[in-house]
Amino acid sequence: MSYLGVGISPGNVAVYHGGKMKVVDRRLRLTELLLRCSVTALAFLGLILIVTDTQVKKIFTIEKRAKYTNMKSLVFLVVANGIAAVYSLLQSVRCVMGSMKGSVLFSKSLAWAIFSGDQAMAYMSVAAIAAASESGVIGIRGEEELQWMKVCNMFGKFCNRGAGGVASAMLASLAMVLVSCISAFSLFRLYGATTQRPPNLAVVK
Amino acid sequence: MSYLGVGISPGNVAVYHGGKMKVVDRRLRLTELLLRCSVTALAFLGLILIVTDTQVKKIFTIEKRAKYTNMKSLVFLVVANGIAAVYSLLQSVRCVMGSMKGSVLFSKSLAWAIFSGDQAMAYMSVAAIAAASESGVIGIRGEEELQWMKVCNMFGKFCNRGAGGVASAMLASLAMVLVSCISAFSLFRLYGATTQRPPNLAVVK
Numbered sequence: 001m002s003y004l005g006v007g008i009s010p011g012n013v014a015v016y017h018g019g020k021m022k023v024v025d026r027r028l029r030l031t032e033l034l035l036r037c038s039v040t041a042l043a044f045l046g047l048i049l050i051v052t053d054t055q056v057k058k059i060f061t062i063e064k065r066a067k068y069t070n071m072k073s074l075v076f077l078v079v080a081n082g083i084a085a086v087y088s089l090l091q092s093v094r095c096v097m098g099s100m101k102g103s104v105l106f107s108k109s110l111a112w113a114i115f116s117g118d119q120a121m122a123y124m125s126v127a128a129i130a131a132a133s134e135s136g137v138i139g140i141r142g143e144e145e146l147q148w149m150k151v152c153n154m155f156g157k158f159c160n161r162g163a164g165g166v167a168s169a170m171l172a173s174l175a176m177v178l179v180s181c182i183s184a185f186s187l188f189r190l191y192g193a194t195t196q197r198p199p200n201l202a203v204v205k
Numbered sequence: 206m207s208y209l210g211v212g213i214s215p216g217n218v219a220v221y222h223g224g225k226m227k228v229v230d231r232r233l234r235l236t237e238l239l240l241r242c243s244v245t246a247l248a249f250l251g252l253i254l255i256v257t258d259t260q261v262k263k264i265f266t267i268e269k270r271a272k273y274t275n276m277k278s279l280v281f282l283v284v285a286n287g288i289a290a291v292y293s294l295l296q297s298v299r300c301v302m303g304s305m306k307g308s309v310l311f312s313k314s315l316a317w318a319i320f321s322g323d324q325a326m327a328y329m330s331v332a333a334i335a336a337a338s339e340s341g342v343i344g345i346r347g348e349e350e351l352q353w354m355k356v357c358n359m360f361g362k363f364c365n366r367g368a369g370g371v372a373s374a375m376l377a378s379l380a381m382v383l384v385s386c387i388s389a390f391s392l393f394r395l396y397g398a399t400t401q402r403p404p405n406l407a408v409v410k
Contacts, residue, residue, distance in 0.1 A: 130332035131338065191394045
């Protein structure tokens with residue numbers, strides 16, 4: 001049975017798979033590297049946009065300053081973005097070193113470690129963005145019944161820049177989700193074993 | 206190269222893989238079924254707990270009723286739980302039918318569809334829980350700087366029951382994440398192809 005699902009001569013199975021897999025591996029490594037670099041850049045951009053986001057407003061004689069530490073969810077997003085950026089940077093370095101060596105990931109323990117890390121990062125990023133978006137929605141629209149008032153009509157500049165940071169983190173998160181799919185592919189294909197003998201491969205016992 | 210990583214006689218590779226894979230497949234199908242049933246039950250339980258959660262409080266002459274529709278994030282969680290419960294129920298039926306037929310998933314398009322659905326459900330569940338948790342944290346601790354006041358000191362019963370619903374949804378989400386890993390395994394192992402010939406398998410051309 002051909003798992004690649006292409007009409008090939010069974011006699012050339014091993015050779016064909018070898019060539020095909022090399023091309024797939026090269027493309028996959030490049031895509032993974034680009035995505036990991038994007039995660040690093042976008043998560044770092046999101047972090048910078050949020051951390052430097054501040055606005056001062058004078059209400060009568062009281063001066064009010066809006067900053068990201070006022071919202072716990074933005075603090076969580078900053079921490080999550082920081083972790084994702086550093087993690088993706090380290091993984092990018094691993095990808096570059098792997099490409100330079102021309103090696104293909106065949107170690108199951110390493111593949112499991114990368115898969116687990118990527119999954120954790122992807123879910124953490126999505127959770128952080130969901131929490132920040134929830135705060136953002138309350139900030140923009142308020143929760144009337146709970147008397148949680150809108151704040152974005154007062155701190156428009158702060159909210160706009162914060163939204164930019166969340167959008168950047170959202171793109172980073174999307175890239176992280178794609179990366180986690182690639183690492184799942186890299187891990188689980190190691191478990192792909194032919195369950196039937198190709199018809200013209202003679203077993204020598 | 207043995208992708209199963211076990212010391213076996215290369216001459217028996219195909220046969221051994223076949224037997225081993227059957228055992229793995231059986232266990233995997235059972236685990237998947239149990240997890241999908243758990244998702245259905247827990248997501249439905251979470252939905253019921255949240256939808257039926259209500260508390261009335263009289264403040265002077267004003268009667269205030271707390272219900273899940275007061276929080277947008279709880280409405281999102283209810284919708285997400287409903288979708289996850291129905292989806293997992295349908296997938297459970299597919300698993301049972303697959304088990305009765307004794308068939309193993311070898312269709313790539315079906316595997317891709319299941320993988321995509323599971324990924325979407327897992328991330329949606331995590332996002333819904335993160336958003337609801339964020340609202341919950343504000344409800345319990347408040348956001349002093351933004352003058353979003355605590356509500357759980359006033360609606361303790363409502364908050365406790367709501368927390369139960371979120372906890373149930375959280376367990377459902379965890380099960381959904383595990384299911385998405387299983388479907389990733391089921392899909393990507395179809396792409397696993399041996400790149401080297403086993404040493405004593407003679408290729409007949």
